[in-house]
Amino acid sequence: MTVEPIPSVADPAAALRELGLELPEVADDPKYINWRASRDGRIYISGQLPYRDGVLPVSGVVGDDERAGVDEGTVDIETAREMMQQATLNALAVAADAAGGLEYVRVVQMLVFVLSAPGFGQQSRVADAGSEMLVRVLGEEGRHARTAIGVAGLPRNSPVEVQMVCEVRP
Amino acid sequence: MTVEPIPSVADPAAALRELGLELPEVADDPKYINWRASRDGRIYISGQLPYRDGVLPVSGVVGDDERAGVDEGTVDIETAREMMQQATLNALAVAADAAGGLEYVRVVQMLVFVLSAPGFGQQSRVADAGSEMLVRVLGEEGRHARTAIGVAGLPRNSPVEVQMVCEVRP
Amino acid sequence: MTVEPIPSVADPAAALRELGLELPEVADDPKYINWRASRDGRIYISGQLPYRDGVLPVSGVVGDDERAGVDEGTVDIETAREMMQQATLNALAVAADAAGGLEYVRVVQMLVFVLSAPGFGQQSRVADAGSEMLVRVLGEEGRHARTAIGVAGLPRNSPVEVQMVCEVRP
Numbered sequence: 031m032t033v034e035p036i037p038s039v040a041d042p043a044a045a046l047r048e049l050g051l052e053l054p055e056v057a058d059d060p061k062y063i064n065w066r067a068s069r070d071g072r073i074y075i076s077g078q079l080p081y082r083d084g085v086l087p088v089s090g091v092v093g094d095d096e097r098a099g100v101d102e103g104t105v106d107i108e109t110a111r112e113m114m115q116q117a118t119l120n121a122l123a124v125a126a127d128a129a130g131g132l133e134y135v136r137v138v139q140m141l142v143f144v145l146s147a148p149g150f151g152q153q154s155r156v157a158d159a160g161s162e163m164l165v166r167v168l169g170e171e172g173r174h175a176r177t178a179i180g181v182a183g184l185p186r187n188s189p190v191e192v193q194m195v196c197e198v199r200p
Numbered sequence: 201m202t203v204e205p206i207p208s209v210a211d212p213a214a215a216l217r218e219l220g221l222e223l224p225e226v227a228d229d230p231k232y233i234n235w236r237a238s239r240d241g242r243i244y245i246s247g248q249l250p251y252r253d254g255v256l257p258v259s260g261v262v263g264d265d266e267r268a269g270v271d272e273g274t275v276d277i278e279t280a281r282e283m284m285q286q287a288t289l290n291a292l293a294v295a296a297d298a299a300g301g302l303e304y305v306r307v308v309q310m311l312v313f314v315l316s317a318p319g320f321g322q323q324s325r326v327a328d329a330g331s332e333m334l335v336r337v338l339g340e341e342g343r344h345a346r347t348a349i350g351v352a353g354l355p356r357n358s359p360v361e362v363q364m365v366c367e368v369r370p
Numbered sequence: 371m372t373v374e375p376i377p378s379v380a381d382p383a384a385a386l387r388e389l390g391l392e393l394p395e396v397a398d399d400p401k402y403i404n405w406r407a408s409r410d411g412r413i414y415i416s417g418q419l420p421y422r423d424g425v426l427p428v429s430g431v432v433g434d435d436e437r438a439g440v441d442e443g444t445v446d447i448e449t450a451r452e453m454m455q456q457a458t459l460n461a462l463a464v465a466a467d468a469a470g471g472l473e474y475v476r477v478v479q480m481l482v483f484v485l486s487a488p489g490f491g492q493q494s495r496v497a498d499a500g501s502e503m504l505v506r507v508l509g510e511e512g513r514h515a516r517t518a519i520g521v522a523g524l525p526r527n528s529p530v531e532v533q534m535v536c537e538v539r540p
Contacts, residue, residue: 174232175235177246179313
């Protein structure tokens with residue numbers, strides 16, 4: 031079976047603006063770096079949380095019903111999808127930074143972590159919010175292999191975290 | 201220390217048949233792709249669930265005793281190992297598809313997720329069922345670096361999920 | 371934004387000794403291998419637990435307060451950080467083995483799993499203990515992209531597990 035390519039996007043920055051989004055500025059943490067390139071040009075991006083203007087807008091486990099009740103409160107799927115889009119946007123900003131511009135980014139793989147209430151099984155639906163944004167902004171260059179899992183904990187009780195592998199588009 | 205190579209398998213398809221297995225057909229999801237190759241030939245395979253003929257045969261957390269009791273029911277280790285073999289088989293089918301045939305697949309890495317009941321610590325034993333199958337089918341080309349962890353949630357409450365990195369065998 | 375490089379470490383073995391650490395011997399498990407190199411020289415290291423002299427010194431979930439109480443007992447953050455350093459040391463030993471010596475190791479990525487009590491959100495602080503050690507021992511060659519998550523289970527109820535991707539330094 032051949033995977034049919036989809037069109038590339040000529041102006042990713044414009045596509046991003048059409049979605050009402052803009053790339054955040056990337057600030058390195060003194061303790062660790064946002065990305066690391068292998069010698070042959072693969073770009074490994076550190077796990078990204080859905081920070082927006084330096085603030086984590088939401089924390090707590092994601093659930094779809096009352097089973098999800100915990101101390102930190104429950105995040106519903108639509109909110110989790112918003113946070114997923116934000117975390118993916120943050121990863122994309124790091125990728126653009128590493129590749130020398132959004133137009134040079136080719137996404138390869140995404141590993142998605144959803145802080146999950148017991149019995150919650152809609153991690154794919156949460157992850158889709160990030161995948162869809164990448165394809166809308168980058169077209170073929172935004173497609174990626176993906177794994178989505180539910181985890182027991184994330185830094186600062188963030189509802190989602192995104193890890194990405196990219197490369198530079200020739 | 202040198203890792204001693206083991207023999208390659210001349211006819212992987214025959215080895216697969218001897219195990220009573222056959223590669224399933226690969227169907228792409230409209231939302232995302234099953235694999236993505238980096239420009240230098242590494243193949244990243246999307247997380248695979250143990251679907252069999254389009255059906256997820258089992259769902260629920262894996263446990264080894266009564267602590268595992270939850271709504272979705274508990275999956276015992278032997279069943280989890282069967283599901284692990286199936287998910288690995290599905291990943292192998294995608295790898296064969298991407299590489300142009302089973303005989304061109306070289307496995308590099310496997311990341312194994314087991315939906316785990318509190319206190320369950322036998323993720324390695326579950327993961328072994330996939331690793332053993334790969335080595336029996338592909339020999340040296342089936343060996344891989346592996347990480348096995350227990351997670352709080354998986355899509356559709358699948359008991360296992362497998363992520364694989366492969367490359368094309370010269 | 372450019373990531374400023376930090377100095378390389380001329381004698382990593384001496385830097386390791388200054389920290390009071392030494393590389394453990396690497397022993398392959400008959401069931402699976404400790405590392406796998408891709409054909410273009412990337413080294414994928416299997417998930418490492420904090421074994422010390424063949425013994426897992428601590429098991430159980432990591433937590434920061436009384437919420438963490440479970441059968442296996444609770445591991446506090448300082449102990450978890452020690453275990454993180456040990457698991458990272460074990461991964462570094464495998465990397466040195468694979469690369470032909472500690473002085474040829476360049477770390478690319480680290481994926482850190484912390485067995486987490488409900489509500490525990492300090493996975494980054496645990497992971498820092500491994501990242502800091504790598505940078506002190508290898509300098510620029512020890513920096514890495516990193517993702518830290520909390521998981522529901524780990525083999526043998528280990529409090530931490532570390533997966534690493536490296537390459538050979540020219």
